[in-house]
Amino acid sequence: MSAVPTSPDAEPLLRLEGLKVHFPIKAGIVFDRTVGHVRAVDGVDLSIPRGATYGLVGESGCGKSTLGRAILRLVEPTAGRVLFEGIDVASLDAEPLRKMRRRMQMVFQDPLGSLDPRQNVESLLTEPLRAHGLGGGSKELTAKVSNLLDAVGLPAAARRRYPHEFSGGQRQRIGIARAIALEPDLLIADEPVSALDDSVQAQVLNLLEELQQRLGLTFLVIAHDLAVVRHISDVVGVMYLGSLVEQAPADALYEQPLHPYTRALMSAVPVPDPVVEERRERILLAGDLPSPANPPSGCRFHTRCPWRQETRCDDEVPALRELAPGRLVSCHWAEEIRDGLLFPKSAEEVAATQGVTVGSTAADGFESDAAVGGVDQPIERR
Numbered sequence: 437m438s439a440v441p442t443s444p445d446a447e448p449l450l451r452l453e454g455l456k457v458h459f460p461i462k463a464g465i466v467f468d469r470t471v472g473h474v475r476a477v478d479g480v481d482l483s484i485p486r487g488a489t490y491g492l493v494g495e496s497g498c499g500k501s502t503l504g505r506a507i508l509r510l511v512e513p514t515a516g517r518v519l520f521e522g523i524d525v526a527s528l529d530a531e532p533l534r535k536m537r538r539r540m541q542m543v544f545q546d547p548l549g550s551l552d553p554r555q556n557v558e559s560l561l562t563e564p565l566r567a568h569g570l571g572g573g574s575k576e577l578t579a580k581v582s583n584l585l586d587a588v589g590l591p592a593a594a595r596r597r598y599p600h601e602f603s604g605g606q607r608q609r610i611g612i613a614r615a616i617a618l619e620p621d622l623l624i625a626d627e628p629v630s631a632l633d634d635s636v637q638a639q640v641l642n643l644l645e646e647l648q649q650r651l652g653l654t655f656l657v658i659a660h661d662l663a664v665v666r667h668i669s670d671v672v673g674v675m676y677l678g679s680l681v682e683q684a685p686a687d688a689l690y691e692q693p694l695h696p697y698t699r700a701l702m703s704a705v706p707v708p709d710p711v712v713e714e715r716r717e718r719i720l721l722a723g724d725l726p727s728p729a730n731p732p733s734g735c736r737f738h739t740r741c742p743w744r745q746e747t748r749c750d751d752e753v754p755a756l757r758e759l760a761p762g763r764l765v766s767c768h769w770a771e772e773i774r775d776g777l778l779f780p781k782s783a784e785e786v787a788a789t790q791g792v793t794v795g796s797t798a799a800d801g802f803e804s805d806a807a808v809g810g811v812d813q814p815i816e817r818r
């Protein structure tokens with residue numbers, strides 16, 4: 437987590453306004469007909485001040501990667517705007533877009549898949565520099581590679597080796613070195629540690645944090661696990677079916693999650709203290725994530741929400757509104773839930789009303805063991 441030196445009026449480095457990415461669903465043998473759309477990202481507003489880390493979490497398929505790719509214009513937004521230093525990325529022609537892309541780089545989940553196995557580390561690290569006409573002569577490139585390897589904690593001898601000769605954590609270090617080679621302002625890290633063992637995850641997250649502080653980077657860190665983004669994020673956004681359902685300063689979100697979905701996710705995060713862990717109540721959600729091609733009406737979470745009410749939830753889309761300074765929540769009943777005036781139903785009861793089965797937890801990857809169905813006590817906080 438960084439100390440973010442911004443005034444409220446400063447233009448954030450990145451701002452998304454009503455961003456939507458809808459993928460057409462095609463059918464037909466002779467004629468390609470569009471029979472519907474997958475609403476992967478469906479109206480997201482967020483901003484990231486320079487030097488800050490925004491952690492974006494949500495379960496598999498909720499649109500996190502598509503959002504990251506739309507920022508880089510690797511997929512075209514259907515609607516809305518991506519503003520980088522106030523400039524609409526969609527308005528840029530090829531050359532200015534290429535220059536801007538240099539300033540936004542991505543770290544991928546699978547370092548092995550994203551690194552060409554036929555290139556050694558030196559070649560992998562100099563490739564982006566050469567592509568942008570940077571780096572100068574071979575002496576300068578050699579020095580640059582040494583600096584990059586040093587920055588990510590790899591030995592100088594690594595330059596002659598190939599991706600398959602490294603461990604998963606080391607490969608991710610190469611991926612990070614490649615991403616920072618062009619000295620970007622914004623780094624989008626899409627599940628940067630989810631392919632790594634637990635013990636290595638912390639090392640890579642520490643490296644990202646250290647680099648951010650040294651290089652003044654701005655981060656968008658995407659994860660399906662709240663625990664991963666907890667310590668490095670200034671602000672955390674929780675996504676469900678293409679939309680943000682909650683956004684808050686990281687400490688406040690972990691201290692008191694306000695949206696029912698965030699509460700369910702949080703209840704799946706293990707607590708290091710064995711006594712607290714023993715008492716931790718887990719919220720089991722009914723059914724699976726609905727299809728983004730046919731999202732539920734009203735509040736999209738209503739088909740699984742333990743706090744769903746007879747009025748408003750099924751037919752009125754809740755706005756993402758500010759409940760407290762910096763705390764945005766899209767739930768009609770957020771105040772009543774926060775104040776303990778409404779009680780959650782058990783997963784079995786929710787499942788019965790929706791005609792689905794109980795079985796999935798808050799999200800695959802958030803929690804694997806079976807969780808408690810009915811929760812009518814406060815959730816133990818970390």
Ligand SMILES: Nc1ncnc2c1ncn2[C@@H]1O[C@H](COP(=O)(O)OP(=O)(O)OP(=O)(O)O)[C@@H](O)[C@H]1O
Pocket residue numbers: 459474475476494495496497498499500501502503660728
């Ligand atoms: N190119 C595409 N064409 C059609 N549908 C797509 C495309 N890319 C993604 N989708 C769909 O959009 C939705 C969001 O996908 P996305 O990969 O952004 O989710 P995610 O949150 O990153 O999931 P994960 O945690 O599994 O990586 C999914 O339903 C996915 O199947």
Ligand code: SF4
Pocket residue numbers: 695696697735736737738739741742743744745748749754766767768769770
């Ligand atoms: S609006 Fe209703 S269904 Fe949606 S999260 Fe709030 S209580 Fe649950």
Ligand SMILES: [Mg+2]
Pocket residue numbers: 500501502626
């Ligand atoms: Mg993804």
